[in-house]
Amino acid sequence: MSSAAEVRGVALLGATGSIGETARRVLARHADRFRVVALTANGSRDALAAAAARLAPAMVGLVSPNGTPLPPGWRGGPECLVEAATHPDAAIVLNAVVGAAGLDATLAALRAGKRVALANKESLVMGGALVQRAAREGGGAVVPVDSEHSALLQCVSGRIATEGEGLLPLTGVRRVVITASGGPFRTWSSERIRGAQLADALAHPTWSMGRKITVDSASLANKALEVIEAHVLFGVPYDRIEVVVHPQSIVHSMVEFDDGSVLAQLGVPSMELPILYSLTYPDRLEDPGVPRFDPVASSPLTFESVRDAVFPTLGLGIAAGRRGGAAPAVFNAANEAAVARFLDGSLDFPGIPGAIGRALERLADHPANDLPALLAADAAARAHVKEYR
Ligand code: NAD
Numbered sequence: 001m002s003s004a005a006e007v008r009g010v011a012l013l014g015a016t017g018s019i020g021e022t023a024r025r026v027l028a029r030h031a032d033r034f035r036v037v038a039l040t041a042n043g044s045r046d047a048l049a050a051a052a053a054r055l056a057p058a059m060v061g062l063v064s065p066n067g068t069p070l071p072p073g074w075r076g077g078p079e080c081l082v083e084a085a086t087h088p089d090a091a092i093v094l095n096a097v098v099g100a101a102g103l104d105a106t107l108a109a110l111r112a113g114k115r116v117a118l119a120n121k122e123s124l125v126m127g128g129a130l131v132q133r134a135a136r137e138g139g140g141a142v143v144p145v146d147s148e149h150s151a152l153l154q155c156v157s158g159r160i161a162t163e164g165e166g167l168l169p170l171t172g173v174r175r176v177v178i179t180a181s182g183g184p185f186r187t188w189s190s191e192r193i194r195g196a197q198l199a200d201a202l203a204h205p206t207w208s209m210g211r212k213i214t215v216d217s218a219s220l221a222n223k224a225l226e227v228i229e230a231h232v233l234f235g236v237p238y239d240r241i242e243v244v245v246h247p248q249s250i251v252h253s254m255v256e257f258d259d260g261s262v263l264a265q266l267g268v269p270s271m272e273l274p275i276l277y278s279l280t281y282p283d284r285l286e287d288p289g290v291p292r293f294d295p296v297a298s299s300p301l302t303f304e305s306v307r308d309a310v311f312p313t314l315g316l317g318i319a320a321g322r323r324g325g326a327a328p329a330v331f332n333a334a335n336e337a338a339v340a341r342f343l344d345g346s347l348d349f350p351g352i353p354g355a356i357g358r359a360l361e362r363l364a365d366h367p368a369n370d371l372p373a374l375l376a377a378d379a380a381a382r383a384h385v386k387e388y389r
């Protein structure tokens with residue numbers, strides 16, 4: 001970018017979460033390039049108010065005001081997400097909402113022609129076809145924030161076609177390899193995992209993140225969501241997407257080209273860079289806040305196969321992705337509901353794949369032709385998991 005680059009408006013959705021907080025740090029370091037024009041959060045009113053006081057955005061939205069009066073000028077209720085996502089001053093919408101609740105905002109932003117810097121992978125898994133259509137119709141673009149997909153995007157520079165399958169169609173790519181830390185249960189036996197407690201699942205070895213994605217990383221549901229995310233983003237068929245366990249979380253993913261050459265993107269496990277890159281893509285910006293990589297300090301780098309039988313959630317999710325239709329939305333909603341039950345103590349850890357598997361058996365063929373149908377599939381899956389015993 002030239003030094004006379006314009007200042008671009010950013011709407012930050014999910015501003016109080018793990019990604020939201022890191023994004024605010026990244027944005028604060030680049031106030032000469034980006035201006036925060038809208039902030040939203042779900043229930044964390046004090047954290048939102050503190051962020052709003054510092055950043056003075058044109059719009060502040062609280063999704064769940066819970067009956068209490070809002071500060072002057074704030075918007076309340078779930079509609080504030082779409083309002084922020086379509087704000088006229090925003091060129092970029094950083095969607096860091098957790099879960100299917102982020103879908104409407106992703107669609108609205110794309111229809112309004114915005115760049116969506118997308119952390120909210122659930123919206124892509126739930127509504128892949130709708131997201132693609134919205135981008136086509138509105139001229140918006142999706143740039144991934146997820147570290148694996150940011151890595152893939154950085155590896156395929158110059159290989160993105162103007163037409164083809166996916167939001168960022170690739171040419172000349174034979175295979176993509178998505179790395180997984182393996183989570184806290186990487187070396188545990190199935191029997192030991194059966195007795196896993198909440199604190200065990202929340203003790204992620206390499207990444208510090210929100211609770212839902214941390215549990216997803218323990219079950220490998222997160223990797224299933226990421227395989228579907230890669231398919232929707234890059235149009236790569238499922239039999240050309242591989243998952244490999246890499247406990248150090250230094251290699252963030254790899255791309256194999258037609259001639260057999262493999263490129264990987266490396267860095268310490270930190271979301272500072274993927275967030276920054278989602279804002280500056282395809283350019284790069286100097287940033288002292290992105291931690292430096294030291295190959296010697298990071299060695300050794302090791303790779304191993306996923307133990308599929310020990311982590312059935314991964315296979316369930318990939319099968320749902322291959323099946324298409326409503327199945328990815330059912331997988332996603334069932335997982336969200338199962339994780340909520342695991343977090344409130346009403347479901348044990350093996351109950352997560354148990355409940356998801358049951359929901360998929362019943363609901364995978366649910367209609368999925370439009371948004372109301374997908375929302376109905378999502379609601380049916382959640383209801384199903386609530387009743388799961
Ligand atoms: P988090 O739980 O820390 O934060 C979620 C944010 O969304 C909060 O600001 C919360 O107020 C808001 N929110 C929650 N429910 C909402 C709802 N129903 N409607 C509107 N807003 C709501 O989550 P996180 O770890 O920051 O993850 C956010 C997203 O980014 C997820 O989709 C996750 O999979 C993805 N992601 C996170 C990381 C990470 O390092 N944390 C890495 C890659 C991808």
Ligand code: MG
Binds near residue numbers: 226
């Ligand atoms: Mg990831």
